[in-house]
Amino acid sequence: MTATGGPEPRDRARPGEATPAGVTRTGAAPAGDGPVTDLAAQLALVARGDTPAFDAVFEQLGPSVFGVVKRVIRDLAQAEEVTQEVLLEVWRTAAKFDASRGSPTAWVMMMAHRRAVDRVRSVQKESERERRTATADIPYDMVTEAVESSLDRERVRRCLNSLTELQRESVTLAYYRGYTYGQVASLLGVPTGTVKTRMHDALIRLRDCLGVGQ
Amino acid sequence: MKSKLTRAGARDAHTLAGAYAMDAISGPDREQFERHLAGCAECAQEVASLLEATALLAAAAAEPMPAGLKDRVMTAAAATRQQPPADEAEAGPGARRQQARAARWLRSLAWPGRLALAAGTAAVAIVLAVAVVFGVSDGSMHQQLGQAQASSQQIAMVMTARDAVMMNGQVTGGGTATIVVSTSRHALVFTAQGLRALPSSRGYELWLIGPDGTRPAGMLPAGAGRMAGPVIASGLRQGDHLALTAEPAGGSGHPTTPMMLDVTL
Numbered sequence: 001m002t003a004t005g006g007p008e009p010r011d012r013a014r015p016g017e018a019t020p021a022g023v024t025r026t027g028a029a030p031a032g033d034g035p036v037t038d039l040a041a042q043l044a045l046v047a048r049g050d051t052p053a054f055d056a057v058f059e060q061l062g063p064s065v066f067g068v069v070k071r072v073i074r075d076l077a078q079a080e081e082v083t084q085e086v087l088l089e090v091w092r093t094a095a096k097f098d099a100s101r102g103s104p105t106a107w108v109m110m111m112a113h114r115r116a117v118d119r120v121r122s123v124q125k126e127s128e129r130e131r132r133t134a135t136a137d138i139p140y141d142m143v144t145e146a147v148e149s150s151l152d153r154e155r156v157r158r159c160l161n162s163l164t165e166l167q168r169e170s171v172t173l174a175y176y177r178g179y180t181y182g183q184v185a186s187l188l189g190v191p192t193g194t195v196k197t198r199m200h201d202a203l204i205r206l207r208d209c210l211g212v213g214q
Numbered sequence: 215m216k217s218k219l220t221r222a223g224a225r226d227a228h229t230l231a232g233a234y235a236m237d238a239i240s241g242p243d244r245e246q247f248e249r250h251l252a253g254c255a256e257c258a259q260e261v262a263s264l265l266e267a268t269a270l271l272a273a274a275a276a277e278p279m280p281a282g283l284k285d286r287v288m289t290a291a292a293a294t295r296q297q298p299p300a301d302e303a304e305a306g307p308g309a310r311r312q313q314a315r316a317a318r319w320l321r322s323l324a325w326p327g328r329l330a331l332a333a334g335t336a337a338v339a340i341v342l343a344v345a346v347v348f349g350v351s352d353g354s355m356h357q358q359l360g361q362a363q364a365s366s367q368q369i370a371m372v373m374t375a376r377d378a379v380m381m382n383g384q385v386t387g388g389g390t391a392t393i394v395v396s397t398s399r400h401a402l403v404f405t406a407q408g409l410r411a412l413p414s415s416r417g418y419e420l421w422l423i424g425p426d427g428t429r430p431a432g433m434l435p436a437g438a439g440r441m442a443g444p445v446i447a448s449g450l451r452q453g454d455h456l457a458l459t460a461e462p463a464g465g466s467g468h469p470t471t472p473m474m475l476d477v478t479l
Contacts, residue, residue, distance in 0.1 A: 058284060067275035080280055084287050088370055091291040095299035106265040109272040117237040156274035174238035175271050181233040200232030206267045213263030
C-alpha cells in the first residue's frame, strides 16, 4: 500500500499480475465526495439497471457534472442538454467503468468535460458562442469568484493559488473555458511548447497539492 | 506495439499528458496521443493520476442542477439500453472486486431506503409508461437502439425534452400508435403495436401534414413484428398532424391511400 490512502484502498495490482496502468494508486476520493466504495459499488449496481443506484450516483455527481459543463459551455440550455447526455452516458456505460483505472468521479468528470469541450468546438460557431456568452455570462474565473465554504472548493482554490500565474492561467483557460493549448498560447502570447509544459507541470503540482492520484 | 517516436518525440508526447487530461488538445493531436498512450503504460498511469486532479477542478465548479433535469434523465434512462459489461472470462480482478463490493453495498442497504428512492416523484409514472411503450420486454427495440446509437441519442433528446408529451392513437385496420412529441426539439418518436402485416411490396409511411402541405416523415422499418419503431420524425412545425398510410415499400412523395391514423400534435 502506498502513501496514506483514502478511506478504502483502491484496487491495487497484485504482485506479478499484469494490470492496466494506474493501479498503484490508493483511494483518491476527495473529501466531501462521499465514500469511494459507495460510488464504485453504486456504479456496479447501475450497470445492472438499478434505478435507485443511478439516482444516488446522480445526486452525488450531477452537480459537479452540471457545474463544469456550464462553465465550459456557458449557455444554460446547452449546458443542461450536455449534462443530460453525460448522465445518460453514465447509465449506458456503467458496466465499462473500471475501478482499477481511477475513481468513479474522475471517470465521470472526464466524460463530462470532454463532451462539453467537444460541444463548444464542433457545434458552435465562434461568433455565435460569443453572442451567447454575452447574454448568459457567468463569472468563470474560479480563483476570483466568491466561493462557498465547500471543502473541495477551498482546497482547489488554495492549490490553484500555489501555481505560478502562467500555470494557473493555462489551467483556467483550458479547463474552465475549453481552449486548446494552441489557443491558450495565442491568448497568453507565449510559445505553444511553453504552454504544453506549463499545463503539464501545473496539473502535477495540483495533483500533489490536492493529494490525489498518487 | 511500442511507439516509433524518437526519444525527443516521446518526451514531447509525454508532456502532452497535461493538455490531454484537460482536453486542451484538438482532434488530430488527441488521436495521436491516444495511440501513444495505448503503448505507454507509464503515460496512461500519469494521465489517470492527472485526471483525478481535473476531477477536483470539476467538483469545485459544482452547482445545483436545474429543476426537472433529474426527472428527464431518469425518464431517458428508462428508455435507453445499457452497454453490456466485458466478458466475464476477460474480466480483470478490479471488475470482480467491484462486483463483490456492489453485493455488499446492496445487502447493507435497507429496503425502506431503496423504496423511498424509487417512489415519490411524479416522474415514476412517466418512467413506467415509457418503459412499457418502448419495450423493456421487446428485444428488437433494444437491438435497434443498440445498433443505432445516433438514432438512440436523437430519441433520448426527444424523450428528455422538458415539453415531451406522450399520445396514443388507434390505427384504422388494427394497431395502436404511441407518439412522444417535443415541440422544442421539433421532433417526435413514433412506435406502433399490433399493426396489420403488409405484403413485402408495401410499407407503412409517416406523414407530417401542416398548413403548408404534406411532408413525408419516414417509413416504418419493414418486417418489424409485433412492435414497429421507434422511428424519429424531425422538422416538426406548428399546427402539424401526424398521419400514417400504406405505401409502396420504397415510400411515396405524397399519400396515395387513405389515412389510417391522424393525430393532432
